[in-house]
Amino acid sequence: MKKPLPPHLxxxxxxxxxxxxxxxxEFERPVMLYSIGKDSSVMLHIAQKAxxxxxxxxxxxxxxxxxKFREMITFRDEAAQRVGMELLVHINQDGVxxxxxxFASGSSVHTQVMKTEGLRQALDHWKFDxxxxxxxxxxxxxxxxxxxxSHRSASHAWxxxxxxxxxxxxxxxxxxxxxxxxxFPLSNWTELDVWDYIEAEEIPVVPLYFxxxxxxxxxxxxxxMVDDDRMPLAPGETPRMEKVRFRTLGCYPLTGAVRSExxxxxxxxxxxxASHTSEREGRLIDHDESGSxxxxxxxxxx
Amino acid sequence: MAEAVTQxxxxxxxxxxxQDTPERLSRPTLRFLTCGSVDDGKSTLIGRxxxxxxxxxxxxxxxxxxxxxxxxxxGANIDFALLVDGLEAERxxxxxxxxxxxxxxxxxxxxxxxxxxxxxxxxxxxxxxxSNADLAILLIDARKGLLTQTCRHATIVSLMGIRKIVxxxxxxxxxxxxEARFNEIVAAFMAFAAPLxxxxxxxxxxxxRHGDNMSVPSTRMPWYQGxxxxxxxxxxxxxxxxxxxxxRMPVQWVNRxxxxxxxxxxxxxxxxxxxxxxxxxxxxxxxxTIARIVTADGDQESAEAGQSVTLTLADEVDIxxxxxxxxxxxxxxxxxxxxxxxxxxxxxKLLPGRSxxxxxxxxxxxxxxxxxxxxxxVNTFSELAAKTLGLNEVGYCHLATTTPLAFDPxxxxxxxxxxxxxxxxxxxxxxxxxxxxxxxxxxxIHRQGLAVGKADRARIKHQKPAVLWFTGLSGxxxxxxxxxxxxxxxxxxVHTILLDGDNIRHGLNKDLGFAEVDRVENIRRIGEVxxxxxxxxxxxxxxxxxxxxxxxxxxxxxxxxxxxxxxxxDTPIEDCIARDPKGLYKKAIAGEIKNxxxxxxxYESPLTPELVLGKESAQQAAxxxxxxxxxxxxxxxxxxxxxxxx
Numbered sequence: 001m002k003k004p005l006p007p008h009l010x011x012x013x014x015x016x017x018x019x020x021x022x023x024x025x026e027f028e029r030p031v032m033l034y035s036i037g038k039d040s041s042v043m044l045h046i047a048q049k050a051x052x053x054x055x056x057x058x059x060x061x062x063x064x065x066x067x068k069f070r071e072m073i074t075f076r077d078e079a080a081q082r083v084g085m086e087l088l089v090h091i092n093q094d095g096v097x098x099x100x101x102x103f104a105s106g107s108s109v110h111t112q113v114m115k116t117e118g119l120r121q122a123l124d125h126w127k128f129d130x131x132x133x134x135x136x137x138x139x140x141x142x143x144x145x146x147x148x149x150s151h152r153s154a155s156h157a158w159x160x161x162x163x164x165x166x167x168x169x170x171x172x173x174x175x176x177x178x179x180x181x182x183x184f185p186l187s188n189w190t191e192l193d194v195w196d197y198i199e200a201e202e203i204p205v206v207p208l209y210f211x212x213x214x215x216x217x218x219x220x221x222x223x224x225m226v227d228d229d230r231m232p233l234a235p236g237e238t239p240r241m242e243k244v245r246f247r248t249l250g251c252y253p254l255t256g257a258v259r260s261e262x263x264x265x266x267x268x269x270x271x272x273x274a275s276h277t278s279e280r281e282g283r284l285i286d287h288d289e290s291g292s293x294x295x296x297x298x299x300x301x302x
Numbered sequence: 303m304a305e306a307v308t309q310x311x312x313x314x315x316x317x318x319x320x321q322d323t324p325e326r327l328s329r330p331t332l333r334f335l336t337c338g339s340v341d342d343g344k345s346t347l348i349g350r351x352x353x354x355x356x357x358x359x360x361x362x363x364x365x366x367x368x369x370x371x372x373x374x375x376x377g378a379n380i381d382f383a384l385l386v387d388g389l390e391a392e393r394x395x396x397x398x399x400x401x402x403x404x405x406x407x408x409x410x411x412x413x414x415x416x417x418x419x420x421x422x423x424x425x426x427x428x429x430x431x432x433s434n435a436d437l438a439i440l441l442i443d444a445r446k447g448l449l450t451q452t453c454r455h456a457t458i459v460s461l462m463g464i465r466k467i468v469x470x471x472x473x474x475x476x477x478x479x480x481e482a483r484f485n486e487i488v489a490a491f492m493a494f495a496a497p498l499x500x501x502x503x504x505x506x507x508x509x510x511r512h513g514d515n516m517s518v519p520s521t522r523m524p525w526y527q528g529x530x531x532x533x534x535x536x537x538x539x540x541x542x543x544x545x546x547x548x549x550r551m552p553v554q555w556v557n558r559x560x561x562x563x564x565x566x567x568x569x570x571x572x573x574x575x576x577x578x579x580x581x582x583x584x585x586x587x588x589x590x591t592i593a594r595i596v597t598a599d600g601d602q603e604s605a606e607a608g609q610s611v612t613l614t615l616a617d618e619v620d621i622x623x624x625x626x627x628x629x630x631x632x633x634x635x636x637x638x639x640x641x642x643x644x645x646x647x648x649x650x651k652l653l654p655g656r657s658x659x660x661x662x663x664x665x666x667x668x669x670x671x672x673x674x675x676x677x678x679x680v681n682t683f684s685e686l687a688a689k690t691l692g693l694n695e696v697g698y699c700h701l702a703t704t705t706p707l708a709f710d711p712x713x714x715x716x717x718x719x720x721x722x723x724x725x726x727x728x729x730x731x732x733x734x735x736x737x738x739x740x741x742x743x744x745x746x747i748h749r750q751g752l753a754v755g756k757a758d759r760a761r762i763k764h765q766k767p768a769v770l771w772f773t774g775l776s777g778x779x780x781x782x783x784x785x786x787x788x789x790x791x792x793x794x795x796v797h798t799i800l801l802d803g804d805n806i807r808h809g810l811n812k813d814l815g816f817a818e819v820d821r822v823e824n825i826r827r828i829g830e831v832x833x834x835x836x837x838x839x840x841x842x843x844x845x846x847x848x849x850x851x852x853x854x855x856x857x858x859x860x861x862x863x864x865x866x867x868x869x870x871x872d873t874p875i876e877d878c879i880a881r882d883p884k885g886l887y888k889k890a891i892a893g894e895i896k897n898x899x900x901x902x903x904x905y906e907s908p909l910t911p912e913l914v915l916g917k918e919s920a921q922q923a924a925x926x927x928x929x930x931x932x933x934x935x936x937x938x939x940x941x942x943x944x945x946x947x948x
Contacts, residue, residue, distance in 0.1 A: 007330040008412045010609075017610035018569045021554045025623050025664065051567075052598035052612070054559040137403045144402040163400070164731045165426055165647050167433040170661050170722045174729040176909075188414060190405045 009197050016043075016185040017050040018169060019148060020132070023183050024057055026173040027130035030183075033119075034060040034079075034087070036072045037249045038205050039134030039186055041079070042194055045203045046185065047132075048083060059086035061131070063122055065114035066091060067102055067251035069227050075206045082204075088126065092118035102253040103232055110251070120156045123180060130173075130181045138190045148187045154178035195272065199265045208246045209268065211260040215239035222256030247272075331412040332535060335431045337459065338441025339451040343472045347441065347510035348417055351532070352406055354517040401431045410536040425458060425680070425694035426647040429734055432462035433720070436540035439468045439531075444477045444507070448490045454680045456491075460498035461643065461680075461696070461736070463716060466540060469505040470531065474523070475512055481525040497683075504538075506531055544607035548632035549573030549581070550710070550718050552663030553625045557612050565596055565612040566621055571663070571717035573629060574606035575613075583619060584626040584634045584708035590615040624665035626708045626718060634718055637740035638706045639672070642721075643698050646691040648732035650725065653690065655822045657856030658732065660703060662721035667707060668859045669723070670826070673700040689819065691733075700741060704859055712736035727851040727906060760839035763797045766936045767836035769861055770927065772845040773854060773908065774871030775900045776886055777878035779920060783871065784845040786924035791841065796937050799835050801828060802845040816897040822853055829857030836861050841936060849899045851906040867930060870908045871923075872916035875900050 005013065023030050032047060034040050047056040062076055080087035092100075095113040102110040123131060137144050147163055149171045164172050175181060186194070198205060216223045217231075217239050224231070226239040231253065233239070244257035245268075262271045338344045404415040416431030418424070432438065438459045442452055459467060469491055477483045488505040495503060506515055507526055514520035517532045529537070550571040557565035575581070575592055582589045595602040596612040605611045613627070621627075628634055646652055652671060660669035677688035678696040691697045712719030723733040760767050770787070772780040781802055788800050807814075811827055814820040825848050835842040848854050858866040878900065879887045890898035897903045913930055915923040931937050 006328065011331055014569055014608055014610040018554065021567055021610075022664070025555045049598035050610070051555075051557065053563060053565075053596065054557050138405040144404060145400045165430040165734075167430050167722055167731070167734045168716065168720050169434075170720065172661065172722060172724055172729070172731045174659070174724055176729065188403070188405070190407065190412075192407060193412075 003200070005200055006196075009193060009200060012189055012193055013046060013049070013197070015169075015188060016046045019171070019183060019185040020047055020050040020056075022171055022173065023130050023132065023181075024051070027181070029126070029128045030058040030130040030132065031061045031088075031123075031126065031128040032056070032058055032132040033134070034062050034076070035134060035249075036062065036068070036076045036079075036206060037134070038194055038198060038209060039136065039189075041203050041205050042189070042197055043132060043134045043186060044079065044083060045201060055083075056085060058132075059088050061088045061090065061122055061126075061128075063115060063118045064089050064091045065110070065118065065251050066096065067110075067114070067230075067253060069206075069208055069225070069249065069252045069255075071208055072206055072249060075204075079204070088122070090118055090122035090125070092121060101230070102251055103230075107254050110254075114251075123156065128180065129175065130183055132183050132185060134186055135184050136189050136191070136194075137184075137187050146184065146187070148184055149173060150182040150184065151175065152180045152182060156180070158182075192269070192272065195265065195269050199269065206249060208249060210264065211243050211245040211262050211267075213241045214244050214257065216242050216244060216257055223259070224255075225252055225257055227252040329411045329536075331414055332437065332538065332540065333414045333416070333435050334437040334439060334535070335416045335418060335428075335435035335459070335464070336439045336441065337418055337428055337431075337455040338470075338472075339443070339446075339449055343443070343510045344441050345417065347439070347470065347472065347516075348404055348415055350510045350513060350516055351415070352404065354513065354532070401427050408532060408536060413535065425454075425696075426645065426734075428455065428458055429462060429645045429647075432459055432464060433734065435462075435464055437466045437468070437535075437538060438464050439470050441470045441472050442487055442491070444471050444474045444480075444483060444487065447487050448494065450681050452491070453494055456495055456498060457680045457683065460495075460500060461645075463712060463736075465501040466538065467500055467503055468531065468534060469503055471505060471507045472510055474507040475509040475514065479507070479514075479520075479523045481523075484526075504528070504534055506534065544572045545574045547572035547607070547715065549575050549579075549627075549629040550634065550715060551575075551613070551627045552665070552717065553621055553623055553627060554664045555623060556621070563614070564618075565594075565614045566627065567610070567612045568627070568664070569610045570605055570607045572607050572715055574604060575629075576604035580630045581613075581615065581627045582630040582633060583621055584628045585636055585706060586620070586625075588619045588621075589630055590617040590619050592616075624663070626663060628708075634708045634710045634715075635740040636706050636708045638704070639700065639702045639741040640707070640709065641675075641698065641700050641738040641741060642712075643678075643696060643736045643738065644671075644691060644723070645734045646693060646695050646697070646732065647734060648725065648730055649693050650728075650730075650732065651690045651692050652697070652733070653819055653822045654699075655819075655826045656850075656852050657726060657859060658852070659724040659726055660701070660707075660721050660735070661724060662707065662709060662735075663718055665707065666724075668704045668726075668856070669701050670856070671699050672702045675699055698738075701735075709737050709740070711739055725852065726855050756837050756839060759837070763839050764938065765796055765839070765841060766934075767839050767865060768841050768931065768934070768936045769832045769836060769857070769866050770841065770843045770869060770931075771832075771848070771854065771857060771866060772843070772869045772871055773848045773911075774873060774916070775875055775878045775905055776847055776898070777881045777883055778871040778873035778916065779923070780845045780847075780871045782920045783869075783915065783923045783927065784843045786920055787927045788843055790924060790928060791931075791937070794937070796841060797839065798841045798843060800843045800845065801831060801835075806831075806846075818897070818903070821897075822850065825850070825853040825857060829853075829860045832857065833860040836865060841931070847899050847905070849903065849905040851908065854908065864934070867913065867934070868908050868911040869913045869915060869927060870911040872907070872914050874916075 060080060092114050100110055100113045135143060137146060147166050151164060152158060215226045217226060217237060223244055242259060245260040245262060246255060246257055249255060260271060262268045336344050336348060402417045404417060406413050416435055418428045418431035440455055471484055471487055484507045506528060507523055508515040508531060514522055515530045517530060519530050550573060551568045552571060553566045553568050555567040557567050577592050577595060579592050580589060581592055592613055593616045594614045595605050626634060654671045654674055657668050657670055660667050674688055675698045676685040677691060679686055680696055688697060710718040719737045721735040722731050725732050772784050774780050784800055788798050791798050806828055811824050814824050828844060828846060832842045832844055854868060882888060886895060889895045890901040899905050932939055
């Protein structure tokens with residue numbers, strides 16, 4: 001048998017299980033947003049525990065921007081197979097037709113169309129009334145005030161000035177027809193907790209988190225991995241092999257790698273403790289201005 | 303600024319050497335709340351805690367530098383407060399208007415900080431932050447000493463059941479690290495807080511801006527021998543050992559993967575259990591023993607407070623979400639009436655008599671405040687007479703639920719003793735509640751099984767009882783239609799009664815006016831009368847403007863499922879004004895009548911009425927109502943449906 005979890009991880013796990021059960025008990029059509037990253041891996045793992053011996057009574061949904069790392073897609077399909085849950089994949093076909101891409105359209109239009117609009121389309125199409133997301137409050141300033149149960153209007157908008165107070169663990173789950181709830185079971189986890197938990201519970205994660213020789217180019221100071229031949233290269237530019245890893249995963253052209261030697265979990269944890277930058281630093285979409293995450297969220301971004 | 307960055311980096315590196323001790327993994331997380339007046343330096347204190355623990359990353363620090371230049375109040379220095387004030391509007395106003403949660407880890411412990419605002423109008427946010435905190439840091443500005451706000455915060459913290467507080471006497475540098483001043487403030491606070499019953503108060507003199515007594519003992523206050531703030535927080539023991547309290551587990555979800563497994567999933571609120579222990583369902587009193595404690599990591603022999611598990615029982619017992627499993631030796635109270643403190647959180651005032659939804663543990667039931675005993679002045683503890691509660695006000699009241707609720711006093715169990723109230727129309731969370739005690743044991747008032755029942759009375763009338771609730775604006779035609787329906791039913795030997803303004807307002811409700819509170823009570827009484835009439839087996843026609851959704855929902859909740867037929871007479875207000883059969887609109891528009899629905903008081907349209915009328919003639923409308931009764935099996939088919947002569 002595995003070692004018992006340390007007390008603070010046990011608390012966090014029990015709280016996340018409570019939140020997931022509350023959603024299943026109170027909503028008609030929940031879904032789990034599965035974004036393939038480490039937080040999604042933890043969320044998926046806890047879902048198996050929360051409903052055992054039943055399978056989690058909801059499907060997984062991945063909003064595919066078509067620009068994810070290839071290893072992510074492989075991992076996604078294997079993960080869904082492993083847990084035996086239904087995996088729904090949605091691609092904003094309208095965006096594909098319009099030729100939206102991070103290169104042609106810029107990061108903010110790409111994110112808006114392929115992620116935010118894609119997500120709204122998927123939620124509307126399957127009429128989900130609650131969607132789990134793996135966001136944590138420690139990720140970014142505006143997330144610190146996000147509720148665990150975050151109410152969205154029928155048009156998926158978030159109103160930060162009119163949030164329901166959240167007391168004890170008494171979550172107000174009431175919504176009107178057409179409205180929905182975004183639910184964040186990992187709200188109280190930190191990046192360190194996530195890695196400690198992955199290590200303790202031996203949870204599989206995408207190999208991109210571990211350092212390896214990978215082909216990269218330098219873009220505005222960020223190391224971008226050339227994951228396929230859609231990446232436009234400047235004349236004379238050739239990708240060079242560097243030992244890198246990723247702290248967060250998203251669309252490959254928008255996700256900066258960090259030079260690293262950390263090839264396993266304990267090395268990652270040690271490296272992270274020594275780190276001077278937050279994990280979102282590698283996300284090109286956050287840099288525009290400090291309030292940019294809040295703006296995206298009001299429009300329906302996760 | 304460049305120096306600050308270098309300094310941060312160098313302290314970071316020295317810290318990492320000692321970071322990897324396993325101690326961090328051996329203590330439970332400490333959840334604490336910070337509170338204090340507007341300028342006491344609360345956000346600065348949290349910013350400093352994060353900064354000293356090297357939790358400000360370089361990219362966040364760069365953003366902070368940018369923001370400090372734009373909004374900062376500390377000249378060229380880093381304004382730590384900007385690090386923790388999250389949303390854009392708040393940053394621009396310079397005040398925190400919500401609860402922000404912050405996370406940091408020292409080599410010895412993990413922390414979750416609820417940062418809440420100080421203004422009086424944000425009591426609700428403080429209550430929210432306090433609801434999940436084990437400890438509170440109360441900030442005082444050493445120059446200003448005890449303020450009204452300090453006292454209010456201490457009162458709220460104590461009200462919410464937090465037992466340990468740190469009295470952080472901040473800005474001690476600005477009073478020249480004066481020991482006498484510190485002692486004076488501590489003495490004043492101790493005198494004030496004595497009746498609040500805190501288990502422990504730890505006073506610490508500090509300067510959040512300069513870091514004195516934050517992480518390490520300050521060399522500038524040799525007279526202070528106590529712990530630094532961080533040391534205290536790392537070592538404080540807040541585990542009120544919930545595992546030794548009586549066992550309680552609210553059932554959150556019934557786990558039925560297949561026919562051979564029926565488990566009850568939930569998180570233990572208190573106590574501990576082991577396989578073979580007896581358990582009782584609090585509300586029904588049914589008993590069984592624990593067969594298995596199931597988790598994904600294998601069955602357990604035992605479980606204790608805080609764990610999320612799935613239990614199976616030795617016997618087939620009827621258990622659903624919302625039931626509380628408890629130890630048979632020490633059971634929660636079960637009652638449909640209880641006394642509680644309410645902290646009001648909505649701009650819409652509390653209306654005694656209105657039906658709200660109460661959520662407690664995993665249970666939701668309709669509830670009304672039957673009596674508001676008093677409002678508590680949180681600055682002075684005095685009890686004031688009150689008819690209602692407004693935003694951020696605290697009151698003590700009696701509540702009645704439609705079905706008995708199992709609960710413990712909040713003082714003995716924060717899970718089974720806490721509740722929220724939800725507005726049934728807007729779905730907003732309007733209040734937090736702390737149960738004091740039950741008002742009578744529901745087991746003592748089990749209603750007598752009457753020899754002659756509702757169904758018996760209805761059977762000899764050859765009908766099923768129903769409430770036909772006509773709602774709509776004044777002059778919409780409600781009463782005209784209701785009268786036609788009743789005449790028609792009478793002609794076919796259906797037993798009815800018509801309740802309207804004429805027979806209710808002039809008698810039973812003649813003590814009520816037209817203010818919002820009175821209107822709520824008016825409809826509540828009518829709902830109760832209608833209920834009695836259905837008990838008599840009658841078809842009850844109610845014709846009232848009844849402008850508020852919540853009140854109609856209350857009337858609906860009083861009778862059995864399917865018995866309430868809400869009929870919305872949806873005549874446009876222009877038509878009502880044009881008809882104006884009693885000349886009331888004319889007077890209301892002239893300002894001679896106050897609180898007139900549609901003019902200066904809102905009408906909330908039904909969201910899902912059983913029937914909508916208004917476009918057809920009164921006779922056609924009445925025919926639709928009759929058809930609805932036939933369709934629902936309340937009355938038999940009527941011959942000659944088009945014959946309107948009596």
